[in-house]
Amino acid sequence: MKNCDQFRELIEAYALGALDPEDRAALEAHLAAGCPDCAKAVEEARWLVCQLAYTAPEATPSDMLKGRLMQTVRAEAQSERKPRMLPTKNAIPSWLWVGVAALLVFSVYSAWTTRRLQNEIREANERAATLGIEHGRVLEQLADAKREAMIMMDPTSRKIALWGEHAHPETLEAKWHSQLGVCIVGDKVPMPSANHVLQVWFIPKKEGAKPMPSAMVRPDANGKLMLYVSAPPESMDDTKAIAITEEPAGGSGWPTMPILWSGKVT
């Protein structure tokens, strides 16, 4: 174990960097232990060793070296100045504000577009639903027309003339097909009163049986009437006659007005 004086003999060589590893480790351990005198001596020795730099002959480096250095330093100074200035002027760079603004505009536009598209989709769905209903109605009308045509043209259909009563001298014609139903047509049919319709009744043969209410119709503006009854009584033979009265809109369960047209089922 070396004492402090023995370490002092190593200090100049230590500052010079000339100590071998073992001596250097021993001295550094001693310094680490906190010897103030040796620490001060090391500082003085370092100072002394630094003076040895003056023993090297001075020499002048090339101008190119200075040129390269200054070029590098100026470039680094310029690149360091930019990021330093930005935070003082504006904590958020301008490009970020532009980005945020663009994002906001895009968000508003997207929301508006989404809402517009949703409305368009809803309207399209409504139109599709309407068209679907209309389509179904047209198909239904087409099917009715086909049935009416078949009923009218089929020779097995039973022809029934409906004679007008009182102020309705025009004659209507009904044809009853045992499978397809009843079809009633007419021209120059007077228009019923406002809020009234023409309602068809099937009069049973059975005594005391009440008339069976059936389809309702209003003639068109030209007085043309075309009515299809899809569900007449099951048996023509059990039906005595077909009659038409004028009834309030929506029809009645029992005839409330005088018979305008009627014809026997034969």
Add this chain to the structure above:
Amino acid sequence: MFLAAFTSSGPREVPLDATLLSRLMQKDVSAFEQLYDRHSRLVYGLVLRILQQASTSEEVVQDVFLQLWRNADQYDSSRGPFVPWLCTMARNRALDHLRLKSERQRRREDQPEELPSVVVAPDYEKALDEKRRAERVRALMASLTPQQKKAIELAYFEGLSHSEIAATLKEPLGTVKSWIRNGLLRLKEGLQATT
């Protein structure tokens, strides 16, 4: 007050170096250029003495001054003068290069750059201009015995240890230790006497 003869700089220069360093921390290019103009000959002479090759020495000097530019804030001017700190950094860098070249010690390229600690001036230190200080140190070195001078130079400029110097000079280890210690003490006494 015996070491007043080799203070790092004169009364006017010390604050000037400190002022330039203060501006250097603010990335003042002009301050850097003034420091380079003032000290590059000393630094380059030291590095050239160690490496003995101009192109390599310029590379090392460039590294040293770039380190100064990039890490000026690591230098504490209140603890010690600038020139010894700069020379220590230059010597360490040159010796690293020398060792790398001789493959005695390879320094990894990604190893973080370490700057030397500040060289603290002794209490007795007084300001002296650089030219007079250099002349005084050279004169004192010239007054050493050739063996003392050679051993110190092998240690300082070539980074050799006691054992390596002994092997190089083919002299006993104890003798080499005495040459170095006695030479440095004589240098110190000479500087004290100058003061």
